[in-house]
Amino acid sequence: MEGALEGALAVPRRVLSGQAATALELCDALCCSVEPRGCGPLLSDLAGCVVPQHLRRVWKREGGLQVLLCVAGDEAGAAAARKHGLQALPVRVPRHPPSNAQQADSWSALHWPVLFNKVLAARADEPLSEAEVGAMRAGMRLAHAAAHAAALQGQRRNGCVIVDPASGAVVARGEQATEVGGEPCFSGWRGDAPCGPHPLRHAVMAALDAAARREAAMHPKRKRQEPGEPDQRPYLCTGWDCYTVHEPCIMCAMALVHSRVRRVIYAQTGAQGWGVGRLMGVRTLNHHYEVFQLTADAQCE
Numbered sequence: 001m002e003g004a005l006e007g008a009l010a011v012p013r014r015v016l017s018g019q020a021a022t023a024l025e026l027c028d029a030l031c032c033s034v035e036p037r038g039c040g041p042l043l044s045d046l047a048g049c050v051v052p053q054h055l056r057r058v059w060k061r062e063g064g065l066q067v068l069l070c071v072a073g074d075e076a077g078a079a080a081a082r083k084h085g086l087q088a089l090p091v092r093v094p095r096h097p098p099s100n101a102q103q104a105d106s107w108s109a110l111h112w113p114v115l116f117n118k119v120l121a122a123r124a125d126e127p128l129s130e131a132e133v134g135a136m137r138a139g140m141r142l143a144h145a146a147a148h149a150a151a152l153q154g155q156r157r158n159g160c161v162i163v164d165p166a167s168g169a170v171v172a173r174g175e176q177a178t179e180v181g182g183e184p185c186f187s188g189w190r191g192d193a194p195c196g197p198h199p200l201r202h203a204v205m206a207a208l209d210a211a212a213r214r215e216a217a218m219h220p221k222r223k224r225q226e227p228g229e230p231d232q233r234p235y236l237c238t239g240w241d242c243y244t245v246h247e248p249c250i251m252c253a254m255a256l257v258h259s260r261v262r263r264v265i266y267a268q269t270g271a272q273g274w275g276v277g278r279l280m281g282v283r284t285l286n287h288h289y290e291v292f293q294l295t296a297d298a299q300c301e
C-alpha cells in the first residue's frame with residue numbers, strides 16, 4: 001500500500017486562513033453607507049453573504065456607518081443593498097489577514113478596517129524541525145495509502161490518518177466512502193457494526209469515527225472529565241495530528257475543531273478554496289489548529 005505514492009514529498013507549507021499574509025494585497029469589494037437604524041435589517045439580509053473574517057463588517061465613521069456588502073463576484077451583497085434602497089460602492093480591501101498588530105493598524109488606516117488574530121500569527125512564526133518534517137512526510141504517505149485503498153473500492157481517492165505525534169502511532173485511519181452506487185442511503189452514522197458507504201463518510205469523518213470507536217473500546221465506562229483530572233483525555237483527538245490527501249471541507253474542518261486536533265496536514269487544495277484554511281480565520285472558534293499543505297512531487301491522482 002505504501003507504493004500508492006511514488007516520488008518525494010515537498011517541504012510542508014504552513015497555511016494561515018488560506019494564504020499566509022506577508023504583504024498587503026488588495027481585492028475588490030462593495031460597501032454602502034447606511035443610517036444606524038437601517039443597519040440591523042441590512043445585516044439580516046447579508047447573513048448568507050459571507051466576507052473574510054479578518055474584515056470588519058461594519059465601520060463607524062464620522063459620516064455614519066459603512067457596511068461591507070460582499071467581495072467581488074458575489075451578487076448577493078449588492079442585491080441586499082438595492083432592496084434597502086442603498087447604493088453599493090466599490091472599495092478595495094485587504095485580501096489576506098494581517099501578520100501583526102502594526103500591519104493591522106496601518107491597513108485599517110489606509111483601506112478597510114481589519115482584525116488581527118494573535119494566536120494564529122504567533123504560530124506562523126515557529127519553524128518546523130527536521131524531525132517534524134520527516135514525521136509529516138511519513139504521515140502523509142499513510143494518508144495517500146488510505147486514499148489508494150479507497151480508489152480501489154471505486155471511491156473518490158481520499159484517505160486520512162490521525163497520528164499521535166508523541167509516539168508516531170497511527171490512532172485512526174479512514175477511507176473515503178461516499179459513493180453509494182446511486183441507491184438511497186438510509187443507514188445511520190452510528191452503530192455497532194462498521195459503517196458502509198454513506199454520503200457523509202468523507203475520509204476525515206471516517207477517521208474520526210474510527211478514533212471514537214477506539215476511544216469507546218478503551219474507555220467503555222468513561223465519564224465526562226472534571227477539571228483537574230489528569231488521566232483522561234478531555235477531547236477525542238487532543239494533541240494529535242490529522243493527515244488527509246484532500247483539504248477538509250467545512251463539515252470535516254469543523255469536526256476536527258470539535259475533536260481538538262493539533263495539526264491538519266493536507267496535500268491537495270479544495271476545489272472551492274473555501275476549506276479548512278478559511279475556517280481557521282474565524283476568530284470566534286474556541287479551538288484553532290495549525291494547518292499545513294504537503295504536496296507530492298509526483299501526485300498519485
Ligand SMILES: [Zn+2]
Pocket residue numbers: 202203204248249250251252253
Ligand atoms: Zn469533508
